[in-house]
Amino acid sequence: MIEILAMLSASAAAGMRIGIPLLIIGLLQGSNLWSQIPILSHISPPILLGFLTSWSLLELLASKKLLGQRIIQVVQLLLSPLVGAIMGLAVASATAAPNWLIALIGGLLALVLQLVQVGWFYRLRGLPLWAIFLQDTLCIALVLFAFDAPWQGGLIALILLWFAVRSAKQWYDWRYKRGSID
Template sequence: MIITELLAILSIAAATGLRLALPLLLIGLMSGPQLWSNVPLLSRLPPALVLGVLATWSMAELMLSKDRYSQRFFQILELFLSPGVGALAGLAVARTFGLDGWINPLIGLISALLALVIQLLQVGWFYRPRRPPLWLFFVVDGLCIALAVLAFDAPNQGGIIALLLLWLVIRTSYLWQHWPRRSKPRS
């Protein structure tokens, strides 16, 4: 059924919206001996190179993204790269489930947009007057890993979590839009 595949694609796209390299690394590790054969651009590179780059970038995301100054670097870079990585990951999951053909551009677009809006939410939270607490960054890392694993093992649950994240993005953007109007004193 195509609904299950769509939910898996949403799950991996949401994971790439949270972190970039970690979902791609998990896609390769979970796909068995063929590694990144379903990922469009990564399948053309040597697997050892891809593994080294993704493992290094994942460790940097997990360790250095907690620091305030290196976090700015990561967020700017991830903001620009998240649509492309989201599209690659969505297409990789679609290929894993056997979806090919005319639907691929639509899958790439949906995955790219979901990854971008989730990344925009993270950037928005960072530039608020009060920085989010440190434990929240660990929750984001755990959620990214869970969404990437659920995309393959339990796509329905992963897709529902991704849709809840999309609802959170919409709700937060609505609150941020109307914030100045609520904070003005009444005359």
């Protein structure tokens, strides 16, 4: 059960950012940079470290401007299922569940959370700066919780999933009311 909660926490982090969680999880492995992580273990660690550091800085800095948010969201929307699957597999390596199921759940959770962000971005015409800082902080916290406090991280991931479901209902109601007025 703890491995599943840790997997949900790590995958939820991938649903918010894609470079930062991969960078943190690699650095937490110490001298074995990404050697235990599927797909990433086949890439040279110095190249991967340089790329993930650059992308993480781009995510942190460009997400503060409207154009940067748009560009980053397109890339994150395309890659979040893959990164969510990788993060889920990296954290839940000791579970008895089949790898394909872990990858599927982790990828879908990351995709759902990324879709919610895109929805809020277009509904609000850009995310406010406080929300972006909260998103960055929560992303880092979820990765750390996946290793140190999987119960808390899994609970936060489930709350985020609940928020995603509530958001979808709110958008439906908003669109239905707006559509009947038009």
